[in-house]
Amino acid sequence: xxxxxxxxxxxxxxxxxxxxxxxxxxxxxxxxxxxxxxxxxxxxxxxxxxxxxxxxxxxxxxxxxxxxxxxxxxxxxxxxxxxxxxxxxxxxxxxxxxxxxxxxxxxxxxxxxxxxxxxxxxxxxxxxxxxxxxxxxxxxxxxxxxxxxxxxxxxxxxxxxxxxxxxxxxxxxxxxxxxxxxxxxxxxxxxxxxxxxxxxxxxxxxxxxxxxxxxxxxxxxxxxxxxxxxxxxxxxxxxxxxxxxxxxxxxxxxxxxxxxxxxxxxxxxxxxxxxxxxxxxxxxxxxxxxxxxxxxxxxxxxxxxxxxxxxxxxxxxxxxxxxxxxxxxxxxxxxxxxxxxxxxxxxxxxxxxxxxxxxxxxxxxxxxxxxxxxxxxxxxxxxxxxxxxxxxxxxxxxxxxxxxxxxxxxxxxxxxxxxxxxxxxxxxxxxxxxxxxxxxxxxxxxxxxxxxxxxxxxxxxxxxxxxxxxxxxxxxxxxxxxxxxxxxxxxxxxxxxxxxxxxxxxxxx
Amino acid sequence: xxxxxxxxxxxxxxxxxxxxxxxxxxxxxxxxxxxxxxxxxxxxxxxxxxxxxxxxxxxxxxxxxxxxxxxxxxxxxxxxxxxxxxxxxxxxxxxxxxxxxxxxxxxxxxxxxxxxxxxxxxxxxxxxxxxxxxxxxxxxxxxxxxxxxxxxxxxxxxxxxxxxxxxx
Numbered sequence: 001x002x003x004x005x006x007x008x009x010x011x012x013x014x015x016x017x018x019x020x021x022x023x024x025x026x027x028x029x030x031x032x033x034x035x036x037x038x039x040x041x042x043x044x045x046x047x048x049x050x051x052x053x054x055x056x057x058x059x060x061x062x063x064x065x066x067x068x069x070x071x072x073x074x075x076x077x078x079x080x081x082x083x084x085x086x087x088x089x090x091x092x093x094x095x096x097x098x099x100x101x102x103x104x105x106x107x108x109x110x111x112x113x114x115x116x117x118x119x120x121x122x123x124x125x126x127x128x129x130x131x132x133x134x135x136x137x138x139x140x141x142x143x144x145x146x147x148x149x150x151x152x153x154x155x156x157x158x159x160x161x162x163x164x165x166x167x168x169x170x171x172x173x174x175x176x177x178x179x180x181x182x183x184x185x186x187x188x189x190x191x192x193x194x195x196x197x198x199x200x201x202x203x204x205x206x207x208x209x210x211x212x213x214x215x216x217x218x219x220x221x222x223x224x225x226x227x228x229x230x231x232x233x234x235x236x237x238x239x240x241x242x243x244x245x246x247x248x249x250x251x252x253x254x255x256x257x258x259x260x261x262x263x264x265x266x267x268x269x270x271x272x273x274x275x276x277x278x279x280x281x282x283x284x285x286x287x288x289x290x291x292x293x294x295x296x297x298x299x300x301x302x303x304x305x306x307x308x309x310x311x312x313x314x315x316x317x318x319x320x321x322x323x324x325x326x327x328x329x330x331x332x333x334x335x336x337x338x339x340x341x342x343x344x345x346x347x348x349x350x351x352x353x354x355x356x357x358x359x360x361x362x363x364x365x366x367x368x369x370x371x372x373x374x375x376x377x378x379x380x381x382x383x384x385x386x387x388x389x390x391x392x393x394x395x396x397x398x399x400x401x402x403x404x405x406x407x408x409x410x411x412x413x414x415x416x417x418x419x420x421x422x423x424x425x426x427x428x429x430x431x432x433x434x435x436x437x438x439x440x441x442x443x444x445x446x447x448x449x450x451x452x453x454x455x456x457x458x459x460x461x462x463x464x465x466x467x468x469x470x471x472x473x474x475x476x477x478x479x480x481x482x483x484x485x486x487x488x489x490x491x492x493x494x495x496x497x498x499x500x501x502x503x504x505x506x507x508x509x
Numbered sequence: 510x511x512x513x514x515x516x517x518x519x520x521x522x523x524x525x526x527x528x529x530x531x532x533x534x535x536x537x538x539x540x541x542x543x544x545x546x547x548x549x550x551x552x553x554x555x556x557x558x559x560x561x562x563x564x565x566x567x568x569x570x571x572x573x574x575x576x577x578x579x580x581x582x583x584x585x586x587x588x589x590x591x592x593x594x595x596x597x598x599x600x601x602x603x604x605x606x607x608x609x610x611x612x613x614x615x616x617x618x619x620x621x622x623x624x625x626x627x628x629x630x631x632x633x634x635x636x637x638x639x640x641x642x643x644x645x646x647x648x649x650x651x652x653x654x655x656x657x658x659x660x661x662x663x664x665x666x667x668x669x670x671x672x673x674x675x676x677x
Contacts, residue, residue: 050661051660051661051665053667054665055665164592165588165592167578167581167585167588168588168591168592171578171582174543174571174572174574174575175575177571178543178546178568178575181567181568181571185564190564192554192564192565193568216611223607223638389635389639389641390639392639393631393650393653394653396611396630396631397627397630397631397653397654397657398657400614400626400627401627401658404618404623408668408670410615410616410618411615413618414615417611417615421608425535427594428527428593428594429535429536430590430591430592447567450567451566451567454559454562459560459561
């Protein structure tokens with residue numbers, strides 16, 4: 001199936017009444033999630049997984065993808081109007097976006113952000129269409145050694161780019177790998193660490209782990225959350241930007257599209273990293289960098305474009321290589337497994353409905369968001385004021401019923417609660433939970449391919465450098481490790497004595 | 510980075526600093542657990558060799574590397590404390606109220622069925638954990654559990670086992 005045929009097939013799938021309704025539902029829920037502080041896209045997508053059990057594959061992924069990129073749009077609204085980022089990727093817009101709102105230009109900021117997000121989403125979708133089939137064809141030639149090295153590279157990149165120190169991220173990865181090793185050995189099928197519990201013979205249920213680590217731990221972290229907006233801007237003003245506004249922001253939107261699409265491909269990347277890098281680039285290319293923070297339109301349109309582009313390009317490694325680059329995509333990985341679909345290079349050929357249907361739905365979804373974003377602003381401002389306690393009650397009900405609905409087995413609810421407690425404690429200790437979930441997914445891929453390679457090569461370790469692709473991946477892995485180590489040494493040398501947490505300087509706010 | 514972290518670090522609000530002793534103690538427990546797992550794998554599972562990997566090969570090396578990482582963290586207090594947050598008294602009280610009902614939900618699902626358990630959990634959560642009035646709690650719990658059950662049971666047709674005591 002070539003690209004044109006694929007797109008026509010995707011149109012057929014995405015334009016069915018059911019899928020159109022689920023695009024609408026997904027982006028609406030996503031926008032609401034983006035608007036509500038404290039409930040990010042990963043926990044929400046995790047909460048929605050049980051709802052997809054009875055849906056068919058394309059519809060399920062269309063719904064979850066819509067929530068993800070919808071959240072990128074929604075997060076901007078509260079960032080600009082309330083100076084509260086509804087989700088992490090919109091944190092940058094609290095600076096210049098809210099400053100514009102205080103100057104009576106909230107509408108202009110939101111309009112520019114919406115148009116930028118739309119353009120970034122379209123650019124990333126075009127890249128997804130153009131590059132994914134080629135990348136998947138290329139990856140079809142991968143053997144076990146290439147997959148093992150790729151999984152290892154993914155784990156290191158996740159550790160390096162996650163929030164907090166690399167060491168803590170590596171600890172989270174170690175815990176995730178250990179949790180993933182409970183159950184049958186992937187080569188011999190012998191039970192490992194099952195402690196005689198029949199429910200553990202198949203290992204931990206991935207959805208229960210995801211719902212616990214992302215959903216319940218978030219709920220527990222926010223258990224005393226009662227902060228209310230302190231800086232509300234009620235005057236939205238003119239929403240549609242002028243032609244001149246758009247022309248002034250065109251460069252920022254173009255740069256944001258490229259930055260977001262590129263950073264979305266990197267494991268551990270995604271909207272947060274993309275928006276921060278875009279903000280930095282805009283400041284660097286600006287003729288008046290000193291004005292950043294006081295309401296510069298390019299400081300809103302660039303990052304907002306980048307975070308939406310990243311949320312879409314993150315699907316490229318998942319749909320072509322079978323590697324989820326961040327927490328949200330890890331959840332979608334789990335949803336695909338539940339649908340009986342193994343993400344990887346065969347997905348485009350074996351399940352064209354899912355790939356092309358989801359791709360075309362992204363174009364439709366972005367268009368829906370652009371249209372919905374502006375007239376529904378007052379509604380979303382109201383939603384942002386829903387009491388956190390009400391949201392928490394709804395969330396706890398979804399968690400309990402959702403985990404129980406996986407197999408109708410209370411054991412999965414117990415696993416979800418255990419994972420939630422572990423996730424909560426890790427957060428309190430400053431250990432990011434997302435690497436744990438990604439390691440839980442990538443661990444079996446790495447172990448299976450690593451051990452299979454060793455069996456085939458009779459224990460010859462050079463099998464991992466037996467092809468040009470494997471060597472190239474090893475070189476990238478080496479560069480990542482050297483960069484991490486030298487960066488750390490450089491920071492230690494330049495740090496003031498006794499100043500803790502210097503790594504924050506290079507990381508997220 | 511979670512949304513809560515982002516929100517927590519804005520508006521000049523600073524998350525309460527954790528007690529270094531508490532953080533060190535937690536990491537020490539993690540270190541001991543990882544070391545215990547390493548020893549346990551070595552003693553209870555065949556590990557094999559590079560040429561002939563056995564089921565214990567992967568868990569052993571992962572547990573060993575995790576132990577080493579946690580051991581290294583023990584001697585670097587700056588790393589241990591980075592981004593760590595204290596569990597405040599209010600949070601501890603919230604957890605103490607929330608955990609029993611979550612843990613009780615596990616056996617209750619089998620005994621009382623999904624509808625009764627959900628109604629009970631949401632009512633308890635709204636009243637005891639969130640601290641709403643009885644009236645608000647009853648209305649919110651009824652609406653939340655009914656709405657979600659309708660979605661799962663009737664719109665999505667998810668089959669749930671009946672409670673052994675209630676029969677539904």
